[in-house]
Amino acid sequence: MRVLHLSDTHLGVDRYYAGAPPGWRRADDHLAAMRSALRLALDGQVDAVVHTGDLFDRSLPPSRAVSEAIEALAAVGRVVPTVVMPGNHDRRGLRQHLGDLGPGVRVVDEPSAFLLGTLRCVAIPFLRDAVDWAAAAALLCRDAVDLLLAHNAFDGARVPGFTFRPRPGHETVAAADVPLAVRDILCGHIHTRQCLALGHARVWMPGSTERTSFVERRETKGALWYDAAARMGRWIDLPARPMVHARQLSDLDEVLPGTLVALAPDLRNDEVAALVRERGGWVSPWARATPQQALFAR
Ligand SMILES: [Mn+2]
Numbered sequence: 001m002r003v004l005h006l007s008d009t010h011l012g013v014d015r016y017y018a019g020a021p022p023g024w025r026r027a028d029d030h031l032a033a034m035r036s037a038l039r040l041a042l043d044g045q046v047d048a049v050v051h052t053g054d055l056f057d058r059s060l061p062p063s064r065a066v067s068e069a070i071e072a073l074a075a076v077g078r079v080v081p082t083v084v085m086p087g088n089h090d091r092r093g094l095r096q097h098l099g100d101l102g103p104g105v106r107v108v109d110e111p112s113a114f115l116l117g118t119l120r121c122v123a124i125p126f127l128r129d130a131v132d133w134a135a136a137a138a139l140l141c142r143d144a145v146d147l148l149l150a151h152n153a154f155d156g157a158r159v160p161g162f163t164f165r166p167r168p169g170h171e172t173v174a175a176a177d178v179p180l181a182v183r184d185i186l187c188g189h190i191h192t193r194q195c196l197a198l199g200h201a202r203v204w205m206p207g208s209t210e211r212t213s214f215v216e217r218r219e220t221k222g223a224l225w226y227d228a229a230a231r232m233g234r235w236i237d238l239p240a241r242p243m244v245h246a247r248q249l250s251d252l253d254e255v256l257p258g259t260l261v262a263l264a265p266d267l268r269n270d271e272v273a274a275l276v277r278e279r280g281g282w283v284s285p286w287a288r289a290t291p292q293q294a295l296f297a298r
Pocket of ligand 1 (some may be wrong): 008053054087089189190191208
């Protein structure tokens with residue numbers, strides 16, 4: 001069976017970009033990224049879809065994001081069996097938002113074991129303490145398991161400037177917490193794409209489908225195409241919003257249309273504003289307050 005694995009779509013991001021053109025929403029980027037990942041399933045290139053959490057950016061998502069998620073998941077569920085589970089951002093669970101999406105979509109709010117097509121799957125939604133994670137895994141993986149679905153950090157997972165390591169009371173799962181029956185783990189949570197060798201298991205992390213912050217500006221975004229029979233995975237690259245950190249005015253020369261730009265605090269506001277106006281972009285009036293806030297050059 002061929003599985004499309006996507007994660008961390010963070011639908012409904014509603015950060016406010018002051019100065020943006022009317023109707024411009026960063027949430028549209030996240031929706032477009034999820035739709036382009038799911039297109040592979042709609043085009044018949046896989047036999048199942050798994051979404052491993054942080055479907056929404058917030059535990060109480062905007063109603064528009066909920067209806068967009070329902071539409072996208074129901075459509076893919078009519079084509080192939082689909083599983084979706086909560087991440088730490090969906091901490092109130094997903095069923096209350098998604099309701100019943102039909103027989104093709106399984107919404108997993110609690111640790112559970114089930115068949116996905118012919119695959120024996122165990123799904124463990126985000127748990128705050130690795131001790132609870134290990135207990136749930138031990139309980140559910142007593143028999144043979146083809147795939148484990150997770151939304152926790154694992155020992156050795158990396159994001160820019162940080163490597164996750166287990167410690168008491170922490171969410172990071174150690175190799176010893178993974179039952180021996182488990183070989184491949186499809187995991188969300190970590191927004192940086194990577195495949196981690198963890199004792200007898202491998203942890204596949206496709207990362208977020210869209211950049212959620214400037215920390216991710218150098219990362220390629222997309223999904224994972226996983227062949228369960230061959231136990232082989234392949235990264236799928238998909239377009240994401242370009243992001244650039246501008247430290248000097250000349251850095252803006254290289255900026256492609258559609259780029260979100262974070263400005264170094266010492267850049268002169270009037271010079272930046274003139275340049276952006278010339279290019280038909282916009283500057284957030286509080287673009288200078290923190291490096292996270294941006295201008296958008298179209
Ligand atoms: Mn996330």
